[in-house]
């Protein structure tokens with residue numbers, strides 16, 4: 001327990017790794033966490049992607065508990081270990097929660113008849129924390145790590161990592177732009193989606209072998225919650241899905257937010273994309289539901305470029321578009337308009353996705369059959385896109401790069417897509433250090 005550990009990214013993965021270490025007596029003074037965002041006391045509500053607990057810390061806080069949801073975990077750890085690791089992450093969120101008894105669990109046990117034959121429903125438990133409690137959790141969690149001696153460097157952007165000489169190079173984002181440099185014995189690379197371009201830069205520079213990924217693209221759907229209430233009562237974060245195996249296409253509803261549900265704009269690679277979150281405080285109740293309708297398409301050459309092109313075509317001057325047969329875009333939780341340009345028809349969607357747009361339109365049409373009061377009372381924000389980072393080849397026992405065994409990739413940087421899987425990656429790497 002005398003190695004210097006540097007963690008790049010104070011997101012869900014990095015913070016769970018540090019917690020596992022200090023919980024087990026690892027000296028906090030040997031752990032440095034660098035993040036380009038802010039500590040939880042200074043992070044602003046609109047800083048959705050960066051800072052203490054990362055994107056997960058300012059999200060809706062739905063903690064899913066299934067190895068088929070949220071990216072790759074059991075491939076590395078096996079099923080049983082994956083579930084145990086996710087348990088540890090959920091326990092950490094409850095442990096630093098000011099009112100852990102308020103974390104609700106939704107656990108549907110069978111597919112309701114009324115969605116058949118149009119949709120299937122994925123069955124798995126999900127704990128719901130809520131955005132406003134997450135910021136309290138982030139403060140308690142941060143205070144704990146600081147009390148254990150962990151050193152944090154906030155508003156410091158890492159721009160290079162010298163894998164050969166085990167050095168991290170960055171800049172503080174203050175007016176003077178002071179340089180920072182750290183040496184490490186072990187490095188945990190946990191930059192999440194906001195660091196996706198940096199991960200790509202390292203992959204190119206060091207010619208890291210990786211696994212090809214598919215592209216996930218679609219829209220963020222929004223409607224009054226009452227239309228979906230009978231399904232929400234069964235499953236809070238319902239995952240409707242359908243597959244067209246012969247066409248290599250599958251669709252699912254993704255990241256459902258209810259009660260006090262807001263659509264959020266996020267930026268990846270400079271492209272605008274929509275997502276959503278929900279608040280717990282009753283003062284934010286707006287009676288809305290939003291979720292992604294995400295499509296995975298297999299067999300497209302160079303899916304990353306294809307997807308970027310599609311994203312550009314569905315925007316107007318770099319702003320996302322909104323279509324509804326009857327509604328206007330909603331307000332954000334801060335009371336401003338969700339940034340979007342309203343369009344009169346679905347031409348932009350067809351221009352962007354070509355024949356694939358029809359799958360999304362059919363999904364909505366079939367929802368109208370399953371939820372008969374929905375009719376034209378809905379809108380879509382375009383696009384919602386998930387650029388999966390290239391998944392570098394790693395050693396399964398500690399997620400270290402096959403070329404650099406003291407560099408460990410975790411979380412969204414290793415193609416996770418959710419809080420529990422990302423946190424579990426971090427815990428898994430920490431356990432390998434403790435061995």
Ligand SMILES: Cc1cc2nc3c(=O)[nH]c(=O)nc-3n(C[C@H](O)[C@H](O)[C@H](O)COP(=O)(O)OP(=O)(O)OC[C@H]3O[C@@H](n4cnc5c(N)ncnc54)[C@H](O)[C@@H]3O)c2cc1C
Pocket residue numbers: 008009010011012013014034035036037048049050051052053054055056057058059060061062063064070156157158159190191192193194195196198255264266275276277410411412413416417418419420422423
């Ligand atoms: C709006 C929104 C809602 C979401 N809702 C949910 C949900 O309800 N449930 C769920 O399971 N998942 C949700 N997700 C996804 C989830 O947040 C991520 O999968 C998860 O946070 C990934 O964890 P991570 O630690 O890998 O990365 P992150 O949590 O994104 O953390 C990465 C950290 O790295 C830092 N960083 C990046 N690059 C650098 C650099 N060069 N130098 C220094 N620091 C850097 C960033 O500042 C950030 O703090 C949501 C995402 C968004 C954007």
